[in-house]
Amino acid sequence: MTALAVRRTLQAVVVLLGVSVVTFALVHLVPGDPVRLALGTRFDQATYDALRERAGLDQPLVVQYLQWIGRAVTGDLGVSFRSGDPVTALILERLPATLSLALASILVALLIAVPLGTASALRPRSFVDGAATVLSQIGISVPEFWMGIMLILLFAGTLGWFPSSGYVPFTEDPALWLRSLVLPAVTTGLVSGSVLTRFTRSSVLEALGAEHVRTARAKGLPPRAVLDWHVLRNALLPLVTVTGVQLAYLLSGVVVVEIVFAWPGLGQLALQAVEARDYPVLQGAVLLFAFVFLLLNLVVDLLYSRLDPRISA
Amino acid sequence: MSAAAAPVRPRRNRFLAGARLLLGSPPALFAALVLVGVVLVALFDDQVAPSGANDVDVQQRLQPPGAGHWFGTDDLGRDVLSRVVLGAKVSLQVGVVAVGFSLVCGVLVGLFAGFYGRWLDTALMRLMDVLFAFPAMLLAIAVIAILGPGTTNAMIAIGITYTPVFARVTRAAVLGVRESVFVRASRSVGASDPRLLFRHVLPNALPPIIVQTSVSLAFAVLAEAALSFVGLGTQPPAPSWGRMLAEGRGYVDLAWWIAVFPGLAIVVLVLAFNLLGDGLRDVLDPQQRSALEAARARSGRRRRRTPGRTS
Numbered sequence: 334m335t336a337l338a339v340r341r342t343l344q345a346v347v348v349l350l351g352v353s354v355v356t357f358a359l360v361h362l363v364p365g366d367p368v369r370l371a372l373g374t375r376f377d378q379a380t381y382d383a384l385r386e387r388a389g390l391d392q393p394l395v396v397q398y399l400q401w402i403g404r405a406v407t408g409d410l411g412v413s414f415r416s417g418d419p420v421t422a423l424i425l426e427r428l429p430a431t432l433s434l435a436l437a438s439i440l441v442a443l444l445i446a447v448p449l450g451t452a453s454a455l456r457p458r459s460f461v462d463g464a465a466t467v468l469s470q471i472g473i474s475v476p477e478f479w480m481g482i483m484l485i486l487l488f489a490g491t492l493g494w495f496p497s498s499g500y501v502p503f504t505e506d507p508a509l510w511l512r513s514l515v516l517p518a519v520t521t522g523l524v525s526g527s528v529l530t531r532f533t534r535s536s537v538l539e540a541l542g543a544e545h546v547r548t549a550r551a552k553g554l555p556p557r558a559v560l561d562w563h564v565l566r567n568a569l570l571p572l573v574t575v576t577g578v579q580l581a582y583l584l585s586g587v588v589v590v591e592i593v594f595a596w597p598g599l600g601q602l603a604l605q606a607v608e609a610r611d612y613p614v615l616q617g618a619v620l621l622f623a624f625v626f627l628l629l630n631l632v633v634d635l636l637y638s639r640l641d642p643r644i645s646a
Numbered sequence: 647m648s649a650a651a652a653p654v655r656p657r658r659n660r661f662l663a664g665a666r667l668l669l670g671s672p673p674a675l676f677a678a679l680v681l682v683g684v685v686l687v688a689l690f691d692d693q694v695a696p697s698g699a700n701d702v703d704v705q706q707r708l709q710p711p712g713a714g715h716w717f718g719t720d721d722l723g724r725d726v727l728s729r730v731v732l733g734a735k736v737s738l739q740v741g742v743v744a745v746g747f748s749l750v751c752g753v754l755v756g757l758f759a760g761f762y763g764r765w766l767d768t769a770l771m772r773l774m775d776v777l778f779a780f781p782a783m784l785l786a787i788a789v790i791a792i793l794g795p796g797t798t799n800a801m802i803a804i805g806i807t808y809t810p811v812f813a814r815v816t817r818a819a820v821l822g823v824r825e826s827v828f829v830r831a832s833r834s835v836g837a838s839d840p841r842l843l844f845r846h847v848l849p850n851a852l853p854p855i856i857v858q859t860s861v862s863l864a865f866a867v868l869a870e871a872a873l874s875f876v877g878l879g880t881q882p883p884a885p886s887w888g889r890m891l892a893e894g895r896g897y898v899d900l901a902w903w904i905a906v907f908p909g910l911a912i913v914v915l916v917l918a919f920n921l922l923g924d925g926l927r928d929v930l931d932p933q934q935r936s937a938l939e940a941a942r943a944r945s946g947r948r949r950r951r952t953p954g955r956t957s
Contacts, residue, residue: 351776362792470673470924474917476868478875479891479909486898486905581781588783589872593895603784604876607791619788623779 338635345631352623353405357398359619360388360612371414371610387412388613410617415609420617423602430500431591431598434521435583437514439576441522442529447572449526450533451565454541465530472527481520481593488516498595517594521587525579532575533568540568570640577633581626667929667938674925680918688735695728699885708901718903720893726903729885730911736886737915740801740870740879745862747805752812753848753855759813760820761843771817774810782807786869790878797886800879804869808862815858819851826850853930860923864916871912887912 360367368384369376388411389397404411410420453465489497495516501509540546541564549563550556588600595601599618606614669675687694696715703723711718717726759770777785789803823829829846837846873879874888882889887908894904928934 347772348775348779351772352779355776355780356788359788359792470920471913471917474864474920475913476871476875476888476891476909476916478872479905479912482891482895482898482905482909486902490899584781588787589876592876603787607787607878610791612791615788615791619780619784622781622784626781627779 337638341631341634345627349624349627352627353402353620354398356616356620356623357401359616361394363610363612367610367612368414371612373610384412384414388414405620410620411613413611413614415611415614420613423614424599424617424621427597427599427602429502430596431584431587431600433503433510433514434517434587434591434596434598435580437518438521438525438583438587439580441518442525442579443576445522445526446529446533447569450530451537451560451568453530454534454537454568455560457538462534465534469527469530472523472530475524477521477524478589478593480523481517481590484516484520485593498593500594500596500598517587517590517596520593521583521590525583528579529572529575533572536571537564537568540564543567570637573640574633574637577629577636581629584622584625584629664929667935667942668925670942671925671928671938673921677918677921677925680914681922684734684738684915684918687731688738691732691735695725695731697725697728699729699732700724700883701728708897710901711903717907718901720890720901720904721897726890726907729890730887730907733885733887733890733908734911734915736797736880736884737867737870737912740797740804741863741866741919744801744804744866744870745808745859747801748808748812748862749855749859751805752809753816755809755813756816756818757820757843757848757851760817761824761839761847767817771813774813777806778810778814780807782865783869783872786873787876787878790873795878795881797880797884800870800873803873804866807869808865811862812855812858815854816851819854820847823847823850857923857927857930860919860926864919864923867912867916867919 363370368381368388368390372381372384385391389400392400401411408421410424412419413423416423449461449465449469453459453462456462485497488494496513497516499513501513503510543563546559546563549559554562584599587596587598588603590596591598591600592604599622603615603618603622606612606618669678701724703719706715706719706723707721709715709719709723715725715727717730719725720729755770755774759767780788785807786800786803789806790799793799793802824847829842832842832846870879870886871888871891874886875892877892880886880889882893890908891905894901894906894908898905928938
């Protein structure tokens with residue numbers, strides 16, 4: 334187990350180094366001078382020189398990379414070309430909105446997937462199974478941003494139950510925070526829930542066919558006990574992995590949904606950075622997303638091998 | 647299919663049997679019909695569309711769906727149906743070119759990594775791991791940040807994003823085929839590496855790659871729509887489904903049809919690619935295929951026993 338953990342962590346660190354090189358290259362692959370591009374019509378020589386020096390663009394590339402990665406490790410991701418604010422502060426300001434949306438979405442997804450996937454596996458070829466299969470297939474094919482617009486049309490426009498956009502911090506008003514969270518979370522949760530429903534169904538079906546389940550039934554255990562103790566415990570184990578991976582996708586997948594709901598998260602920050610050609614901010618956001626993505630995958634990998642000892646064998 | 651015909655043209659018969667099996671499943675048949683329909687619409691878009699993509703008629707702005715405009719009109723009085731029809735070409739083009747790009751790059755990487763192994767495998771696959779570590783949408787956005795917005799750059803961005811998936815799928819399939827008896831036999835009679843790779847290994851590693859192509863086309867159509875929606879893909883006034891949704895979003899209270907119809911078009915096309923992918927997986931995976939053939943044989947026998955139920 335320890336050897337596996339060390340090996341996986343080392344692999345993740347190597348990939349992360351590669352990720353940092355690609356992210357660093359982002360600014361240098363832009364045709365032209367990134368600082369001049371970012372300043373645009375607001376160009377003035379003093380600001381230009383200060384930003385170039387602050388970003389270290391007058392140094393050789395290798396030195397620039399080492400300085401950049403050295404500072405990034407300590408949490409300093411440079412300053413925005415636009416506002417001059419530290420990138421780390423800009424990211425930290427946006428983090429709670431994205432995190433709350435991603436976590437609420439995965440909660441919605443699990444609340445849909447586990448009951449629906451289990452019910453459809455328990456009665457294969459029934460009406461519930463057919464409906465679950467069709468709905469999850471459609472759910473996977475729907476663009477999230479369109480789903481968002483449709484939910485706004487119905488629940489914000491016609492019924493007026495929820496606000497159509499905007500974010501209220503939890504610390505300001507928990508009730509309003511929850512109301513503003515519902516529509517975006519349901520939007521992304523429905524799509525992730527479709528993936529997880531299909532997965533739960535096949536996982537439960539596989540567990541139902543296992544020999545220990547037949548034994549449990551044969552010795553006369555009540556169906557509910559068989560389901561809870563022998564089927565679900567085994568079937569939901571792989572769901573841990575897929576849920577972790579889905580969460581990692583959600584963290585970045587919410588980019589477009591954040592635009593639909595005017596949600597001030599990291600995805601919106603990254604898009605604003607692209608529009609403003611604010612490369613340090615884009616670099617910071619991309620690096621953070623990739624880091625979280627790798628970290629979540631690593632944690633899921635290790636958690637799974639801990640839950641299922643056969644993996645580490 | 648008769649057993650006697652099999653030895654004469656085995657490959658063609660196998661293909662026909664596979665196609666029959668695929669189209670025998672209602673979802674796959676639906677998918678195939680939708681895809682043929684969309685391709686025809688995209689090919690003859692000028693003839694199918696009732697008017698031009700940018701025929702502005704301010705007198706007719708925000709008209710609901712009706713006899714004159716089946717899908718209604720947008721804020722500039724442009725016919726939504728015409729724009730949906732003309733947008734099909736953009737979606738298909740981006741999907742096919744982007745997936746073609748990742749297919750060629752990813753398959754070559756996976757083929758060489760899996761076949762040669764050792765340091766080449768490590769180097770190529772670590773590179774793919776690095777690309778894979780970026781969340782897809784964000785990587786596409788970052789590539790567009792470098793190249794600039796536009797349809798062509800969106801194709802490149804989506805193509806780069808999905809390359810690692812093809813590399814992984816191909817490598818896994820190649821690893822399964824590399825040590826097969828027929829590959830070893832070819833090598834022992836002196837076949838060159840390119841011959842081994844492209845005549846023996848690749849054709850036998852194809853099934854999972856074909857399935858991945860269909861699924862990736864679905865993702866690519868979604869990604870193009872998403873990029874155009876946030877203003878980084880197809881640029882106005884060109885009709886793109888994602889762009890139309892972005893434009894319709896502001897009028898969703900007044901004119902639901904501007905956002906509803908392009909969205910439905912995306913759902914139908916993506917659903918068709920996904921269903922086709924599922925169908926292909928069933929037919930191309932030997933285990934699934936045997937199960938499917940057995941199920942068909944059972945239902946065939948049942949139909950023969952109760953002829954009154956079939957017509």
